[in-house]
Amino acid sequence: MLALISIYVWGFTGAVAQTVLIAYSVPTAVNTALIAVECDSCQNFASQTVIMSTIFSAVTLTLAIYAARIIFPV
Numbered sequence: 172m173l174a175l176i177s178i179y180v181w182g183f184t185g186a187v188a189q190t191v192l193i194a195y196s197v198p199t200a201v202n203t204a205l206i207a208v209e210c211d212s213c214q215n216f217a218s219q220t221v222i223m224s225t226i227f228s229a230v231t232l233t234l235a236i237y238a239a240r241i242i243f244p245v
Contacts (some may be wrong), residue, residue: 177241188243198224213239 174195178188199221207217 174244185243189239189245192239192243193235194230196228196232198228198232207221 173193177195178191183191201221204214204217204221207214
């Protein structure tokens, strides 16, 4: 939803809109877990978040790419 709002607010169309939508759909970066380890704060939670978002991204990222091609045709 944030991606769609951002795309319409900034007026992106076509391939740029597709790219922004897909970029918003990527899983949580490993940097989150690394920062938690360095700061000694919620390391297990950060690691679990990275793992779960990566696993779910197999489905959600595929759907995001499909939706991007339908919503913003080139």
